[in-house]
Amino acid sequence: MRAGDALLAGCFVLIWGAAFNAAKVVVSDWPPLWALAVRFGLTAPLLLALMLARGHRLPRGADLLRVAGMGLLGTGGYLALSWSAATHVASGLTALISACSPLFVAMGEVLFLGQRMAPLAWGGLGLGWLGVAVLGIGRAGQGLGAGEMLGFGLALAGALAQGAGILLFAPARGRVDLWAASFGQSVTSALLLLALAPLLEGAPPGSAAPATVLALGYCILLSGVIGYGIMFTLFRRLPASTVTALQLLSPVVAVLLGWGFLGERLGWSDLGGGGVTLIGLLLLLRARVRPVERG
Secondary structure (H helix, E strand, O other): OOHHHHHHHHHHHHHHHHHHHHHHHHHOOOOHHHHHHHHHHHHHHHHHHHHHHOOOOOOOHHHHHHHHHHHHHHHHHHHHHHHHHHOOOOHHHHHHHHOOHHHHHHHHHHHOOOOOOOHHHHHHHHHHHHHHHHHHHHHHHOOOOHHHHHHHHHHHHHHHHHHHHHHHHHHHOOOOOHHHHHHHHHHHHHHHHHHHHHHHHOOOOOOOOHHHHHHHHHHHHHHHHHHHHHHHHHHHHOOHHHHHHHHOOHHHHHHHHHHHHOOOOOOHHHHHHHHHHHHHHHHHHHHHHHHHHHO
């Protein structure tokens, strides 16, 4: 990997991981659904400008529906559940649980798309779910309150929603420009959150602390636009498997930043279960790359 690519990769992992910590800061002051409505409402125009500058437009027909479905499930639905989870549990734990979405994708490919997995992939899948079980059982064994268990469930449901969105969008991947897809997903997510927020959270927040403004700005500009731009660049320069593997480092960054700056403390079962899950995901990724390398 060239020095420039390595620098981009490091920035990508840092931006992606710190997004969970920034979300924790935001939802400590603002209700999560309203915060996300603002986030997507302000991100969408920026993505529109980038899409038009590149000379692309939204897809039509079935591909447009797939982009909208990804926005409803894999972006808006996922973050609505993830940010709601962050109101109950540490940002590092939310990141570790959210990393489980590839497990749901693999299961969906087998159950609904009829794809076959290699033994190594099954091993990775089993190890990944073992890690999730360790996380859940460890949390339950600590006698934690209903709020924290709710946060665990919301984060896991968010991973499921993201996995479902990825499966729904998969047939359109490669046909739809990535900036156009991101814009379409942001618009759909904004509409979803603007519909849900008044129903579930009442009136919008009237003021914001300086830390909230900074954290929300981070989510809008850095993780919502710049982070995607870096990821798209890495996909052009590096193998897709390498970029996917880099994403698995984001929960580690979130845990470290949550510990260092937010005073978060995770138990040994959280760290152990999260570590087992990440190892399982690496095995699952490795099993998917092997046929390409051999071919």
